[in-house]
Amino acid sequence: MSVVVPDEILTATRMTEAEMRQEIAVMLFQREKLTLAQASRFTGMHRVAFQHLLASRHIPVHYGVEDLEQDIQNLREMGRL
Numbered sequence: 001m002s003v004v005v006p007d008e009i010l011t012a013t014r015m016t017e018a019e020m021r022q023e024i025a026v027m028l029f030q031r032e033k034l035t036l037a038q039a040s041r042f043t044g045m046h047r048v049a050f051q052h053l054l055a056s057r058h059i060p061v062h063y064g065v066e067d068l069e070q071d072i073q074n075l076r077e078m079g080r081l
Contacts, residue, residue, distance in 0.1 A: 018043070018044070021042060025040070025042045025050070026053070026059065029059070029062075036051070
């Protein structure tokens, strides 16, 4: 599924597309709708960079079993495990 954000919305919010993606990802992460890995992928940011973004906003990282399993899967896909 694709979501189109009209340019007028970006203009009204004075945000770039990347900033809008970050805001959406942070909100969904806070609501525990996205895992850390999913949220960082959504933004196109490296996971550590996304963690720094969360830390700058004083948002705790919820790292649970699902996140660990996703990280293990990602490492296997990358041939690092």
